[in-house]
Amino acid sequence: MTASIMPKTILAKLVWAGIAILGASAIGGIAIHRGESINAIWFVFAAACTYLVAYRFYSAWICAKVLVLDETRATPAERFNNGRDFIPTNKWVVFGHHFAAIAGPGPLIGPTLALQFGYLPGTIWILVGAVLGGCVQDMVIMFCSTRRDGRSLGQIARDELGPVGGWAAMVGTMLIMLILIAVLGLVIVNAMKHSPWATATVLGTIPVAMLIGIYMRGIRPGRVLEGSLIGIALLLVCVVGGGWVDQSDALRGLFDWSGESVAWFVMIYGFAAATLPVWLLLAPRDYLSTFLKLGVVFLLAISILVLAPDMKMPALTQFIDGSGPIFKGTLFPFVFITIACGAISGFHSLVSSGTTPKLLPNERDIRMIGYGSMALESFVGIMAVIAACVLDPGVFFAINSPAGVVGKEAAAAVATISAWGFPVSVDQMEMLAREMGEKTLFARTGGAPSLAVGMATIFSSTFGNTLLSMWYHFAIMFEVLFILTTLDAGTRVGRFMLQDILKHVWKPLGNVSSYPMTVASSLIFVAAWGYFLWQGVKDPLGGVNILWPLFGISNQLLAGIALSVATGILIKMGKARYAWVTGLPLTWLAIVCTSAAMEKVFSPNPAIGFLAGAASMAEKLAAGALPPDRAAVAPQLIIGQQIDAALALFFAVVLWVVIVDMLRMSLRIRSGKAVLPLSESKYIKTRLDPDLVAASH
Amino acid sequence: MIREELKRRLKQLWHYLRQVTGDDAFERYIAHRKLVHAGEPLPTRQQYFKARQDEKWSKVSRCC
Numbered sequence: 001m002t003a004s005i006m007p008k009t010i011l012a013k014l015v016w017a018g019i020a021i022l023g024a025s026a027i028g029g030i031a032i033h034r035g036e037s038i039n040a041i042w043f044v045f046a047a048a049c050t051y052l053v054a055y056r057f058y059s060a061w062i063c064a065k066v067l068v069l070d071e072t073r074a075t076p077a078e079r080f081n082n083g084r085d086f087i088p089t090n091k092w093v094v095f096g097h098h099f100a101a102i103a104g105p106g107p108l109i110g111p112t113l114a115l116q117f118g119y120l121p122g123t124i125w126i127l128v129g130a131v132l133g134g135c136v137q138d139m140v141i142m143f144c145s146t147r148r149d150g151r152s153l154g155q156i157a158r159d160e161l162g163p164v165g166g167w168a169a170m171v172g173t174m175l176i177m178l179i180l181i182a183v184l185g186l187v188i189v190n191a192m193k194h195s196p197w198a199t200a201t202v203l204g205t206i207p208v209a210m211l212i213g214i215y216m217r218g219i220r221p222g223r224v225l226e227g228s229l230i231g232i233a234l235l236l237v238c239v240v241g242g243g244w245v246d247q248s249d250a251l252r253g254l255f256d257w258s259g260e261s262v263a264w265f266v267m268i269y270g271f272a273a274a275t276l277p278v279w280l281l282l283a284p285r286d287y288l289s290t291f292l293k294l295g296v297v298f299l300l301a302i303s304i305l306v307l308a309p310d311m312k313m314p315a316l317t318q319f320i321d322g323s324g325p326i327f328k329g330t331l332f333p334f335v336f337i338t339i340a341c342g343a344i345s346g347f348h349s350l351v352s353s354g355t356t357p358k359l360l361p362n363e364r365d366i367r368m369i370g371y372g373s374m375a376l377e378s379f380v381g382i383m384a385v386i387a388a389c390v391l392d393p394g395v396f397f398a399i400n401s402p403a404g405v406v407g408k409e410a411a412a413a414v415a416t417i418s419a420w421g422f423p424v425s426v427d428q429m430e431m432l433a434r435e436m437g438e439k440t441l442f443a444r445t446g447g448a449p450s451l452a453v454g455m456a457t458i459f460s461s462t463f464g465n466t467l468l469s470m471w472y473h474f475a476i477m478f479e480v481l482f483i484l485t486t487l488d489a490g491t492r493v494g495r496f497m498l499q500d501i502l503k504h505v506w507k508p509l510g511n512v513s514s515y516p517m518t519v520a521s522s523l524i525f526v527a528a529w530g531y532f533l534w535q536g537v538k539d540p541l542g543g544v545n546i547l548w549p550l551f552g553i554s555n556q557l558l559a560g561i562a563l564s565v566a567t568g569i570l571i572k573m574g575k576a577r578y579a580w581v582t583g584l585p586l587t588w589l590a591i592v593c594t595s596a597a598m599e600k601v602f603s604p605n606p607a608i609g610f611l612a613g614a615a616s617m618a619e620k621l622a623a624g625a626l627p628p629d630r631a632a633v634a635p636q637l638i639i640g641q642q643i644d645a646a647l648a649l650f651f652a653v654v655l656w657v658v659i660v661d662m663l664r665m666s667l668r669i670r671s672g673k674a675v676l677p678l679s680e681s682k683y684i685k686t687r688l689d690p691d692l693v694a695a696s697h
Numbered sequence: 698m699i700r701e702e703l704k705r706r707l708k709q710l711w712h713y714l715r716q717v718t719g720d721d722a723f724e725r726y727i728a729h730r731k732l733v734h735a736g737e738p739l740p741t742r743q744q745y746f747k748a749r750q751d752e753k754w755s756k757v758s759r760c761c
Contacts, residue, residue: 345761485759
């Protein structure tokens, strides 16, 4: 092991003590601060110091004592080097790939939604959850896959725990994909509905992506850099063009879509992107959105440091009692469900196994790439908190509260929100909407618009107080663009997964190169997530209240499966006394996930419990207490909530099946009974000079 | 001296950028093939690029 666990020189010891003290004071300051607003710089310090200390000490300790990384051992990239997917690659390049793959829209949306509890609970969970949970999960799974020829989580689960674990991982992954796409679709709907500017811009990005696809395929094959640069320039033209459309009375109406229309657009788009050849739409869009994502994250970090804005949100709000407008439910367990990405995200285990390990030049790089990338994603979550806290709390709640909670009319909404103690006026909201180039910003639940207003405020102040509406629509385009990337990539992979499961029913269904099967399975998959999306669009409480917790639970379920596999492997490796490294986050997730699922299913409060929600709606429908438009969709919503209940219950059961399977195996090991052998591949000494990989080009 | 150093750094950055985006993936692949499987027929840039893309997007390569 290269890195020693403790610093050696006195100077190094002093520097690390200084970082630790600064971090502790910043966290302490944030935690006990009340009253006047607090500066965002403290959040940056608290986060940076937490990651630095955790990376320097905790991850080094795990790598040295628990995983015992061996830098003399050849990685799959070296052993199976085929110049294509297995290829030893400069560790900074792998870091870039891995970070771009794991950081999606999740760490921007979840932390924004969780702000209804105030900034404190979310911030603490993002920091603690990441350094003790998320980073550890990503790193340990990456280690397990690297030691197993770069196999995927599903295969590792099957090899190590047996068929039960394997099936759970497979079905769990597909279901999380389904819910993820539905909820992200809902975020897009709420950002684009009745916004001609946003709609025109987003529609414009589709031909741009296709153009770049044709350029990179036919005109200048594989010239990724120049193609992407042209594409980014065209995207900026789309933002400006959207503004022209918004100004033109003739064109405005064409792009003024209802929520239902946007939902149909999202479904048709998802189907098209999954069935068209990848080079035409999916791949070029991904290049553009990745460049944009990294650029915006970088820009946001610089702007926050330069501007040092004040955080206007209180540390805690009264909504910790469960009565929040964005989603219902008490602080525990819902803050831990709402913020999955940014703290711990099970989805990462799919990239940490299977993809990234095939590129690693040396085992020692697992620490930087696995633990480090997740720390960086967590920092993106902290920046989302800061960007949304720049808004007045009244404005934040006005943008994010669904009409079903605060009322359809602007006057009613501001009265309700002001009565909560977050003053806001109709004039203020109208003025803000005008500045952002929108007709209204009320009831845009989902996190994207409030984040975009926050980012636009930060960017425009940093760059000279101009172009607020341009920045806002740039931010919206940026968010929608990479949500769409997740959506079409997810639909495509979901289709493969569905076929993988269906082939057990009837072999020909699994044929991924047959066109009719492609169309049929894509249709089924889109219809499945489309169902949940539709339910969310129709839901009077805004849909986020239903779908986001369901997504959080499914994501934490996948993390639970990954951590169970990791814990089982540690025990098999004879490291039972260190099994708490993954066992601790697993225990916490099991508690959080189970309590949240139970509340979402069985809570007697109709705004929280799916079953109570269905029953209450059925009662109102029978009593004729619903207005005609609501009564028309009520029967669908009732069935929808019952399906949601079944799904949440299923998630909890799958999680416990895997945990029990892992515990059963551990007990067998303790009593000396036979278990599946460790599937680690044989030691082969590396012949690669790591410094050569670093310098090669 | 400083100019030399700056030039070297910029070149390094350019190489990194090309590598991280996959801009030079084809050249690397050809170099690998020539080294390991010398004399065998090679794909064109277009064929290679298409195959890599199809492969990349048939598994989970983007998270939430």
